[in-house]
Amino acid sequence: MPIPLLGLLLVTPALVIVLALFVVPLVSSITGAFAVDGKFGFANFHKAFELYSSDIVFTIVIISLSAVLIALLSIAIGGYLTLGSNPRAVAILRWLYRWPLFVPFIVVGQILRTFLAKNGLMNSMLMQLGILTPMQTTSFLDWRGIVIAFVWKQTPFVTLLLAGAMASLDRSMIESARNLGASRLRILIEIILPQVLPTLLVGLILSFVTMMSVLSVPLMINAQSPTMITASMAFRINAYGDYGVANALGVISLLTTSLVAWVYLRQTMREHR
């Protein structure tokens, strides 16, 4: 058998699975969004915007805010791992920051639900320390809970990629800048960050897609309205069997992630020109 044909034959089963069980449903989510009583129309989108426009705004604000916080934290942790002067502190940080990486989202939802509740461990400890009185405690199980969950889970992932990129940079430039008396913060912002920016963007975009897909966290932490559109989609199907509006919301989430990915692609194209 000629080699190219053999290769295709070996790849085909995997391709068929991805095409049939991901690409085809993806396409049917788009066609389903525009199908109104079997005809092409925008009624699903009208209804989606009418009922869920606050959820759409809420989702975009929550995810953007989380992405900004993840970026800041991962730059700070990655920067200390690269520039930290005390080897023991660097070793402790390296051991510490990775823990949430492999905690599944569903478990993140459960542990933060108990931790951030009005009677959760966070408030109890603040009360024990005398910082809060029982009357002052509030539950964080709203938009703040979702942001905390996303940042808690995704920061180690982005930091891992970012710290790797920082570690593989040429040290000589950093050393010479330090010899010239530049502060570590300045070295981080002016020398290291511009060089690892593409890696940071890749990590953030992958996190953006992940946060757009997670259903368990909004269901467990913030069930009230407004909520993430993932939860609205699930509600639309479970309560009404309304695939049209659910698919319209799905297309909105697809468009949002595509927009982010497109901005990134355009940026890298420009850099490579």
Next chain:
Amino acid sequence: MRTTMIDLKWIPRALGLGLLAFAIFGPLTNLVLWAVAEKWYFPHALPLQYGFSYWVSVFSPRGNATTSLTMSVIIACLTVIFSIGLAVPAGYALARLKLPFRGAILLVLLIPQAFPNLPVYVNIARLFYQIGLNGTVVGVVLVHVTHGLVYAVWIATAAFSAIDRELEEAARSMGASAFRTFRDVTLPIAAPGLLASAVFVFLESLDEFTGTYFVGAPDISTLPLLLYTAGSGGNYQIASITALILLVPSIAFMLVIERFLRADVLSKVGR
């Protein structure tokens, strides 16, 4: 290492590291406390009574957790067998063979990572409902395979690319057939990488919630679904015990995989 001069720089360092440790281990501690709490209500900072009575009921032969755990493990094992069975030939072809439309094939395999998967699961559920796969083990396994396959193919491709071609050529020049070379030379060398990808696919399947929620529930109950229903019912002990069961293999994997997690290895994935 203690010197008489106390290094003042340790004050901000310790403060920062302490805050981070609290942010990471505080929630995890809370989970462990809930798993062994018999009685715990506001405003008590710690449980009033500790015990394992919830563990006994969770692990009783007819308890929900035992059924869900068995179901989760069966589904995860089938997912691994299916995904690796598809990923090994595909990864080998992508790494070693001349492949027409290589770029397009890689692109298709990247799509599941580039788009939110919730709209996809919704429509798979609809499709499976029509052909009678909703609420079946096969249906859930197929959904998990689609998700795990992408990682499995990437890791398998990276594992096969890393093998020195000269070893295979030496085997061929000594008269071994292409298949025999693959079976006796290539596969054993790639085995650690393939094993890592198998473990990864297993964990992804074990932890998967969204797809199972749409395709499997309520007929199929896995551990994540049990966690979700117990938690929504306000039964935090059962939910926390289930979460701990899910957490242990993940943390163990993290500690084992430590050396594979280096960025230079990660950067090869997907190339």
